[in-house]
Amino acid sequence: MNVNFDSALTAAHAAAAAQNHPTGTLYVVATPIGNLADISLRALHVLSLCDTVACEDTRHSQTLLRAYGIDKSASNWLALHQHNEAEASEEVIRRLQSGQRVAYVSDAGTPAVSDPGARLAWQVQSAGLRVIPLPGASSVTSLLSACGTPGHDSSGFIFVGFLSSKATERGHAVELLNQEPRTQVLLEAPHRIEALAAALGILGDRPVTVGRELTKQFEEIATVPAKDLSAWLSGNAQRTRGEFALVVHAQTQVLAESSDNDRLLKILMQELPLKTAVKLAAEISGEAKNALYNRALELKQASAG
Known part of the structure; x- marks a missing residue:
């Protein structure tokens, strides 16, 4: 789908140019999880303004920014991912100390939630430098906002993220999920979703909401008992494709008759x-x-x- 974001970039500058965007500052910028139109005006302005864009994958992020009409030279890019976060964070700090504005983006969504960025933010703050968040898309909050919860449940939620790819460790983690009465949010990749669904079967009738390909063309959200999750996935060949977020709903609290x-x-x-x-x-x-x-x-x- 070809979309022209020229007017969005113009609107972004009009909306945010008068705001204060201090130098020597790290901007943690949320990017879309699927739908390119979910970028914020403020994010567009800061990404065009910043001196350095640190990111998980420079090729991926270059393509993303070019879709919005933002083109940076090679010297404006810095790879920062899970394998080099500690070292690359030191380079970010050096650039900040020289007076640069540095933006950090993950491949999709809000950095530092499940993606890299948490260590970076910690090291930057520890160096006495400022970190400013630019909020936006997140598969976690997107699914929570759509899946609903019983009116009496006010216990909040726990973000779990990805479980281990090892069967034994994953099984142990699911046993701990079963003991936790509060709502829990998981993430999973397409090649592991069937194994996760099978493991979650021990939760029985506890409801699980699956969010597949959130914000994208083939987005699907469904709530099924945990024991039926594997059958739901196998009911359509398309259901094992795409990125997944899952909500394990809070256990219904039943007061024993007394x-x-x-x-x-x-x-x-x-x-x-x-x-x-x-x-x-x-x-x-x-x-x-x-x-x-x-x-x-x-x-x-x-x-x-």
Whole structure:
């Protein structure tokens, strides 16, 4: 698909040129995970403004920037990836100390989440230099925003990323996932997705949302029980292609039937607001607060009826 971004680049300069973009600063720039139109105006302006673009793959990032009408000479590029991050970070620091603006981009998405960049940002800050983030696309937040969650789940999420490619280590990691009640986000490559799906089968009926090829032409998002994930993948030959993000949803908290818990809640609710009663009941009984809150609502509705 041929897209002309000339007007976007003009708009980017109009929108961001008046803003302060200090020299001697590292700009951590999020780039699209698929759809080129997901770049921000601020990112376009800074990428055209900066003296050096540090990146995972110079050829990939050169192609990306040229799609937006930004062309840099060879001296403006610096390869910085997982195999040379420590050494290349020292070169970034030298360029920053000379007064350059340096942008860092990963191959796609937000740097330092699962891609390189975290060590770079740490070393730059440790050297007393400034790091400015330019937010944008992320497969993690994109899928979380679309997959939904039960209204009572306010426990947040855990970013897990890629599990080990070794079967034994991957199996152990999934056992730990099973013990964690909160929502968890995983990433996976196409050549390993079937092995991951098979491993996640031990989670049984726990819902898993799969995001495949997010923001791209053949984007697909589906929620299935973990035990059915392998069958879902095999249901269509296209489903094992592309990059994957997966959300393992929070476990449904079920409060064991207990006349003692009900009696405790009823007594506390007679004297205290519902949230305060639940908080105290959780401290006294050791039960999960969310489960007690849901039970308190049931008891309140029953008494009202």
